[in-house]
Amino acid sequence: xxxxxxxxxxxxxxxxxxxxxxxxxxxxxxxxxxxxxxxxxxxxxxxxxxxxxxxxxxxxxxxxxxxxxxxxxxxxxxxxxxxxxxxxxxxxxxxxxxxxxxxxxxxxxxxxxxxxxxxxxxxxxxxxxxxxxxxxxxxxxxxx
Numbered sequence: 001x002x003x004x005x006x007x008x009x010x011x012x013x014x015x016x017x018x019x020x021x022x023x024x025x026x027x028x029x030x031x032x033x034x035x036x037x038x039x040x041x042x043x044x045x046x047x048x049x050x051x052x053x054x055x056x057x058x059x060x061x062x063x064x065x066x067x068x069x070x071x072x073x074x075x076x077x078x079x080x081x082x083x084x085x086x087x088x089x090x091x092x093x094x095x096x097x098x099x100x101x102x103x104x105x106x107x108x109x110x111x112x113x114x115x116x117x118x119x120x121x122x123x124x125x126x127x128x129x130x131x132x133x134x135x136x137x138x139x140x141x142x143x144x
Contacts (some may be wrong), residue, residue: 012096055071
């Protein structure tokens with residue numbers, strides 16, 4: 001999943017909409033973010049059709065779930081649309097920022113550690129439960 005920071009390019013906005021709708025957020029998005037992603041995707045599709053993108057290309061992106069087709073055959077039309085229509089560009093940037101905010105807020109899950117034990121050499125054995133987990137490395141204390 002892409003998290004946008006800084007300027008919102010056509011490619012970043014299209015990828016965000018693609019991930020939210022086509023990939024259905026890979027289980028990482030809230031229902032509100034998915035709804036906003038669908039809204040964003042519909043706006044993008046409508047506008048790029050006006051710029052000459054073929055409806056068959058958009059259907060192929062959705063059917064094949066192909067980010068390559070998106071980048072090669074949809075993003076260029078979106079870039080032109082954003083340059084021609086600054087109001088449209090601002091509108092989809094705002095929606096993309098709202099989705100990005102949902103992603104960031106949704107990633108602030110608490111990690112709960114259950115059933116853990118600590119032995120003499122301070123090895124923790126247990127289970128961490130959360131959407132995102134990073135477990136790794138070791139920390140050893142030598143006896144003096």
